[in-house]
Amino acid sequence: MIDSQSPQGSVVIVGAGTQGRRLAYMWSSRGGLVYLVDLNERQLAEGVRYVQQLRAEKEHRANWGDVRTATPDSLEPILLDSWLVVECVPENLPLKQKVLAQLDKLAPESTIIASNSSSYGIGEIIEGLGLKCRKRLLSAHCSIEIMGHPESDPSLVSLLFDQCEKHGFSPFRVRQSSIGYIYNRIWAAIKRETLLALSEGICEPQEIDAIFKDVLKTPKGPCEQMDIVGLDVVLDIEKHYAEARRGLPNEPREYLRKMIERGDLGVKSGQGFYKYKKTHNGYH
Structure with missing residues (x-):
């Protein structure tokens, strides 16, 4: 089980685009280790530069954690020590389903799996997928809007909400399934x-x-x-x-x-x- 007060392990972000790199910056703001995963080496390099640029612009010094890059073929060993993995791939339903199915297969059952999709709720994405642990799957759009599905573990929704607050996000809880969340x-x-x-x-x-x-x-x-x-x-x-x-x-x-x-x-x-x-x- 994940420690509800201070979850141990890394945060893994799959997709080094605009939102993925922003999440890497935020999730590394309290000293935690973050892995940024992408097929495109250039995207990864640009993602790290983006994080460094945002850190340099911040007036107050923070306890920055390490942001490391990886490719999808090294996902399994990285996921072993993660408490959270966030899918940030393009807004393509079959692609998101493929990635989430892979994450569900590789990640320990104690790892929360979140989708950053802006228009597809987690319930839509996982419909029809034979997943081993559906209760740990959530929607977390930009880690601002947190939404579960009927089988989500409420304690994990609360845990992610609390951790988002601690890492500088301003989260809102979406209480019912909603295409497009709130905003x-x-x-x-x-x-x-x-x-x-x-x-x-x-x-x-x-x-x-x-x-x-x-x-x-x-x-x-x-x-x-x-x-x-x-x-x-x-x-x-x-x-x-x-x-x-x-x-x-x-x-x-x-x-x-x-x-x-x-x-x-x-x-x-x-x-x-x-x-x-x-x-x-x-x-x-």
Whole structure:
């Protein structure tokens, strides 16, 4: 069993993308050992540099733990000493199912397994999978929104919630299964209405962003945010909502499809709702 006060062992993060490296930074903030796992060696190197950069920017000195990198073929020995492993692979359901099945097979039964998925709840991901220990699987989106499934051990949900608080997160408990958790569920409605308004020719992206920022005082508007996420990713998430909930308008998805067909994916392609300049580090 895991010590509910001070769990022993490392934290393993599978996926060294934007969210994975951010989690590596946070989970190493109290001296713990963190493993960042990815197939892409460049992603791993960039992930470590990102952690070091965030540490250098922090005003107060912390008891930083070690962040080590590894590839998936060395997962089994790493997992033996872990109390938590977090899946941070791309938002692709079959891929997430494959990774979680592998983690369930390799990790000791005392290890908590969490999915960082932004739109798929843990119950959806593990449905139909023949897992050996379903009670230790949870959803932990960015370690901010913690959500179990009907078979999750409530004590493990509480343990992860408490440890997230101790490591500098501001967690919220999602009390019922919810596609998109709390924040992304509400954010999805904002994105959907933004796209619907654009599809109806009510206004331009610049106007939506300007009024949104003026009223809510946010640094970026909905169209700017979608460009950053990637319009292909936004469409995938919207399709998932549409499959799960009847009655959602089709126009927002059609609007996105037309943009994607033109090659307009947002920041990563240099063109989305806005045009971006190419630099040596990509588009900005």
